[in-house]
Every structure is written in C-alpha cells, then in structure tokens.
Amino acid sequence: GNSVTQMEGPVTLSEEAFLTINCTYTATGYPSLFWYVQYPGEGLQLLLKATKADDKGSNKGFEATYRKETTSFHLEKGSVQVSDSAVYFCALRDTGNQFYFGTGTSLTVIP
Amino acid sequence: AAGVIQSPRHLIKEKRETATLKCYPIPRHDTVYWYQQGPGQDPQFLISFYEKMQSDKGSIPDRFSAQQFSDYHSELNMSSLELGDSALYFCASSFYGPPGGQFFGPGTRLTVL
Numbered sequence: 001g002n003s004v005t006q007m008e009g010p011v012t013l014s015e016e017a018f019l020t021i022n023c024t025y026t027a028t029g030y031p032s033l034f035w036y037v038q039y040p041g042e043g044l045q046l047l048l049k050a051t052k053a054d055d056k057g058s059n060k061g062f063e064a065t066y067r068k069e070t071t072s073f074h075l076e077k078g079s080v081q082v083s084d085s086a087v088y089f090c091a092l093r094d095t096g097n098q099f100y101f102g103t104g105t106s107l108t109v110i111p
Numbered sequence: 112a113a114g115v116i117q118s119p120r121h122l123i124k125e126k127r128e129t130a131t132l133k134c135y136p137i138p139r140h141d142t143v144y145w146y147q148q149g150p151g152q153d154p155q156f157l158i159s160f161y162e163k164m165q166s167d168k169g170s171i172p173d174r175f176s177a178q179q180f181s182d183y184h185s186e187l188n189m190s191s192l193e194l195g196d197s198a199l200y201f202c203a204s205s206f207y208g209p210p211g212g213q214f215f216g217p218g219t220r221l222t223v224l
Binding site: 044046052089091 | 115142144153154156161166167201203207208210211212213214215216217218
C-alpha cells in the first residue's frame with residue numbers, strides 16, 4: 001500500500017545551519033507530494049508541494065524536489081532560524097484522493 | 112484569505128459524556144477530513160466526506176460518527192468518551208481530487224477527565 005517514511009527526530013541545529021529532512025514514499029501511479037509544518041499548539045500548515053516528477057516546491061526558504069527515480073521528497077533549507085523550530089510532516093496524496101502522512105520530524109533550532 | 116474554522120477550540124468533558132466538534136471548510140472546498148492527533152503523535156486519519164457523502168474511513172472508533180451538511184460544514188460526534196480520546200482533533204478541507212493539498216484548521220483540543 002501507499003506510505004510515507006521520514007527521518008526520525010528530534011533534530012537539533014544551530015541557527016544558520018543547513019537542514020535536510022529525508023522523506024521517501026511508496027505509491028502507485030503519480031502521487032502529489034507535500035510538506036506540512038506544525039508549530040507548537042497550532043494546526044498543520046501547508047509548507048510546499050510538488051505535483052509531478054522533477055517539480056521543485058519552495059516556500060519561506062524551504063525547498064523539496066519530487067524525485068521519482070528515488071521516490072523521495074527531501075526537505076532542505078540553507079540557513080535555519082530559531083523561528084523554524086516546529087514539527088515537519090511529509091505527506092502524499094494518491095490518485096484515489098487519499099492522504100498519507102509521515103510520522104513527523106521535530107526540529108529545534110538553537111541560537 | 113478565509114481558512115478552515117473549527118469550534119470549539121477547547122473542550123473539557125467527563126468520561127462517558129458526548130462531544131460535538133464542528134468544522135467549517137474553506138469556501139468552495141468540497142471535501143472535509145477529520146484527524147486525531149494524540150500528544151507527540153502524527154495525525155491519524157479518521158474519516159472524510161466529499162459532497163456530503165462519506166468518501167473514506169480510517170481509524171474512527173464506532174463511538175464516533177460524522178457527517179457533512181448541505182453548506183459543507185462537518186460535525187464529528189463523539190459518544191461514551193474515554194480518557195484515551197483526549198487529543199487534538201483537526202479538520203482539513205480541500206478540493207476533491209489531486210493535485211492540491213489539504214488546508215488544516217487550528218484544531219479542537221479535547222480533554223476527557
């Protein structure tokens with residue numbers, strides 16, 4: 001069946017460090033891929049998305065490229081800030097309109 | 112821009128009581144999803160509706176039921192509440208069908224005492 005696997009946290013980085021959160025997926029067909037961010041006490045917010053192979057989603061300095069050959073959608077940011085501390089969820093939407101979420105990766109950025 | 116609205120934001124109930132959570136999707140979104148998120152857990156899909164019909168069912172307990180109304184708002188009804196039902200309940204909405212993502216509400220925090 002369809003699924004999303006993302007790297008386990010927690011991840012702790014110093015401010016201005018480079019961030020990578022790995023995400024791989026299993027799906028039939030051509031799913032859409034998403035990254036969501038959840039700040040403490042808040043709901044999930046759509047951070048970025050990619051709908052087809054080789055698409056790059058980007059927002060607020062975060063990027064992720066839809067790699068069909070490696071079934072991956074890794075999240076990257078060149079220079080993290082304290083305000084990026086949150087939980088990040090990778091997700092896919094399959095062709096049957098179902099969503100699958102990863103287990104979330106907690107990021108803490110220290111000054 | 113209008114977002115997903117959930118009410119109430121916080122709810123405290125006793126064991127064996129009932130609770131009703133409400134969700135108002137983004138205007139023109141035709142699909143609503145309900146998720147349960149326990150402390151430190153990822154969101155668990157409960158149920159979804161498209162055009163007022165149940166479209167998918169996840170790990171929703173038999174004690175829970177939900178529906179979507181003609182104005183597309185949805186209600187999650189929870190009966191015989193248990194301590195383990197304490198969680199954050201999220202509603203999300205979207206247009207039906209790929210490729211768009213879901214937009215989540217702020218959640219309702221349910222505490223069962």
